[in-house]
Amino acid sequence: MHPSTDHETSPAHPSESAAPHRDTNRQEYFRQLYARRKPGWRHSLYVFRDVVDRYMRPGAAVLDIGCGHADFLSPVYARAGLTCGLDADEQALRLNTTVRQRIAALAEDQPFRDRSFDVVTSAWLCEHLIDPARTFGEIYRVLRPGGHVLFLTPNAWNYTTWLIRLAPHALHDRLSRRLQGRQEHDTYPVRYRFNTLRLIQRTLSGLGFSFVEAVYNGDPTYVGINRPLFTIACVLERLIDHPPLQSARVHLIGVYRKQ
DSSP states (O other): OOOOOOOSSOOOOOOTTOOOOTTSOHHHHHHHHHHHHSTTOOOHHHHHHHHHHHTOOTTOEEEEETOTTOOTTHHHHTTOSEEEEEESOHHHHHTOOSOSEEEEOOTTSOOOOTTOEEEEEEESOGGGOSOHHHHHHHHHHHEEEEEEEEEEEEOTTSHHHHHHHHSOHHHHHHHHHHHHOOOTTOOOOOOOSSOSHHHHHHHHHHHTEEEEEEEEEOOGGGGTTSHHHHHHHHHHHHHHTSGGGGGGSSEEEEEEEEO
């Protein structure tokens, strides 16, 4: 699923007894509440943005695959020499004001020359891929030697992912509009064929990538339909925060380098 557009500033934390404001989607409301309960916690998009920022050198050529209409990476992309966005959804792509060049195409068949980019990013892409090996083979082809691919994706070992797998796709769109304030038809079929670090590592090392780092980040708000469910999710998050279980957090950020 493509994320809702996120902005740099965070709204004030709600009180424990407050109900969601009519202009705040339900998931964002519970994220604000969780940030108040757990100081230091950050939304995964912002964690991902910080990771991308570390690998973004001034003047770099950047490809954002599955960019949609999101703008959360715009502060980082401002330092790039070239920003190109690729997405199969032409309507979402037309709404993107962050990248300078926008191309409607499939991730499995990228219309770029070999060794065109220094950095390739993708947020909420891996869970939708039909042929992950082909997609990342294309990423390897368009990256320059020493270039990096960075991705943010749901973790297949998290309980939220199991629940999403059980729900029919038609229900995803309805829940996304209710909980996250997304536009109608702003969700896409999920397959979870590339959503564990072990599988990603095996595939990417076979393509010639070398592992750089992985970050797991928690977020209990995906089941925040109401306060009781959110409370249960917070309890589960406390369990997952123990070091042996941290690899079951809901989001996985990975960084790989083309040798």
